[in-house]
Amino acid sequence: MTDTALPYGTPDAPRLAVRGEARLEVDPEIARIAVTVTARGTDRSTALTDLTRRNEQALTLLKTYGDALEKLETGAFSLTPQLTEKGRHERIRAYHGRVTHTATLNDFTALGELTTRLAELDLTRVDGPWWALRPDSPAHRAARTQAVHEAVQRAREYAEAVQRAREYAEAVGARLDALLEIADLGADTAAPTAAPALRSAPGYGAPAQEAAPALDLEPQRQTVHASVNARLTMTRPTL
Incomplete structure (x- = not known):
């Protein structure tokens, strides 16, 4: 029969459960913007042609970066008929076309210029930016490493607390009998990670007579949170 570790402490192998947390603030690595191109016409073919032309203009501009x-x-494409509000029969008054793209950029200087140039395009809406870290960003590992170090440090502090408790007991002529478990507050419950705040700057563009200056965008610092629950066994203390 194979021995399995007990989920609780024993006098010979006290259980120590601690929690380590870390919260870092770092600069974002990428920014995302949503670009929505629209078109409207009384004829389906005309609306679709206009939408295709404006979409090509937006994509060409994006790819030059x-x-x-x-x-x-x-993300999405739609061509929706709009019916007349009055009358007994279903009559189409106009067609609304829309296509949305999401662009991810890593050069924030180029981002400000691109956002302005996109906003100048006819019937083009720009939303964002949304700042973020890449999934494999070193910041995530740094936060986890710091959380582990904090958990280990707490474990050491609890071990020292056990020694002080022994000294207090001896001072009044008593002794500690056994240590079964030490549990850190929150060691068995993971705290939720707050999502970074998002900022948006929507707007519709119109043909401009002269080039508008690039937007001055300030990257929003990202909060990276990590928490670990560590469960350790101690050598039997001298009580």
Whole structure:
């Protein structure tokens, strides 16, 4: 029969449960913007043609930013008929077309310029930016490492507390009998991680007579949170 570790402490192997947390503030690595191109016409073919032309203009502009544009994805496309509000029969008054793209950039200087140039395009809306870290960012590992170090430090402090308790007991002529478990507050419950706040700057563009200056965008620092629950066994203390 194979021995299995007990989920609680024993006099010979006291159980120590501690929690370590870390919260770091770091600069963002990427920014995302949503680009929505729209078109409207009384004829389906005309609306679709206008939408295709404006969409091509937006994509061409985005792709001119080369390596600064890390990712470009199309989210949704729609061409919706709008019916007349009065009358007994279903009559189409106009067609509304829309296509949305999400662009991820790693050059924040280029981001300000691109946002302005996109906003100048006809019937083009720009939302964002949303600042973020990459999933494999070193900041996540740094936070986890710091949380582990904090958990180990707490374990050492509890071990020292046991020694002080022994000294207090001896001072009044008593002795501690056994140590079964030490549990840190919150060691068995993980705290939720707060999502970073998002900022948006929507707007509709219109043809401009002269180029508008690039937007001055200040990157929003990101909060990286990590927490670990550590469960350790101690050598039997001298009580």
